[in-house]
Amino acid sequence: MPANRLARCDAIDAQEHVERASVELAYLDPPFAVGVAFGARLGAGSSRATGPVAYDDRWTSLAAYLEWLEARLRVIHTLLSARGTMWLHLDHRAVHHAAVLCDRIFESPGQRLGEVIWVPGNGQKARKGPGATHQTLMIYAKTSDFVWNAKDPVLREPFATTSLAMHFKQEDASGRRFRDRTINGKTYRYFADEGRALGSVWSDCPAMVANTPLRKETTGYPTQKPEKLLERIIRASSQEGSLVLDPFSGSGTTLAVAARLGRSFVGLDIGARAIATAKSRLRAADVPFELVSARR
Numbered sequence: 001m002p003a004n005r006l007a008r009c010d011a012i013d014a015q016e017h018v019e020r021a022s023v024e025l026a027y028l029d030p031p032f033a034v035g036v037a038f039g040a041r042l043g044a045g046s047s048r049a050t051g052p053v054a055y056d057d058r059w060t061s062l063a064a065y066l067e068w069l070e071a072r073l074r075v076i077h078t079l080l081s082a083r084g085t086m087w088l089h090l091d092h093r094a095v096h097h098a099a100v101l102c103d104r105i106f107e108s109p110g111q112r113l114g115e116v117i118w119v120p121g122n123g124q125k126a127r128k129g130p131g132a133t134h135q136t137l138m139i140y141a142k143t144s145d146f147v148w149n150a151k152d153p154v155l156r157e158p159f160a161t162t163s164l165a166m167h168f169k170q171e172d173a174s175g176r177r178f179r180d181r182t183i184n185g186k187t188y189r190y191f192a193d194e195g196r197a198l199g200s201v202w203s204d205c206p207a208m209v210a211n212t213p214l215r216k217e218t219t220g221y222p223t224q225k226p227e228k229l230l231e232r233i234i235r236a237s238s239q240e241g242s243l244v245l246d247p248f249s250g251s252g253t254t255l256a257v258a259a260r261l262g263r264s265f266v267g268l269d270i271g272a273r274a275i276a277t278a279k280s281r282l283r284a285a286d287v288p289f290e291l292v293s294a295r296r
Helices: 011-016 062-079 095-105 161-167 227-237 253-260 272-284
Strands: 005-008 023-028 037-039 053-056 080-090 112-118 135-141 177-183 186-191 243-246 264-269 290-292
Touching (some): 011 264, 062 080, 080 095, 080 227, 095 112, 253 264, 264 272
Parallel strands (some): 023 080
Antiparallel strands (some): 112 135
């Protein structure tokens, strides 16, 4: 099947557009079971409240939603390569229930690599109890030999000033400052200019850059994710030339970023508004792709 494909279809039909065991990274941003229909903003001066419906996130029950989600997760699992990972993006409404599904599908809790807490920075309406100001990305691997580019700069952050002053007092032959730490008899070397590994709470990828008409990145599609977030995910869990799949591609952020980073992509969405938005975005960026416009 050709690389760089955008198709209007249900995620459960992904195998019609992706070869089995070929995907190195699958990023899933499905409906969250919020219970509302989301409108799209069309052009300057318009609003999502009065715009056309982009997708409907209303369900008869949580059980119905989870049954729908599990069927699609099982399909994505078959499409992952031996080194592939799946990132499932949800919020507090269903993420813990979905974790149980994923543990069952991936056959072992050991295949759950962890989770990232994303803080969009949007604030929260007043409510009883703590406000939900974060979303969760659960990360699962097909096997233990998964791609993880730990040394990529997007997964590093600067050491604290005090740590640099206290611990990084040695220099190698090239003038790089470092410290050595011996743990359980094994010595590890850390370089000051590499920074430390980024933690599991990401608050530096604000949603505002993708969701305000004042920013160039916005498309007007509801729940659009910022490119910085997807760039970090793609660079963390895939290699150049590999295949990235987004079966709920929405505005096309994953596809646009994957192309910019030298990855191939397949983007799927059941919604006409999503396909139109992603198509325009990719063409504006001069990204070559095949468009399969008929809903299957």
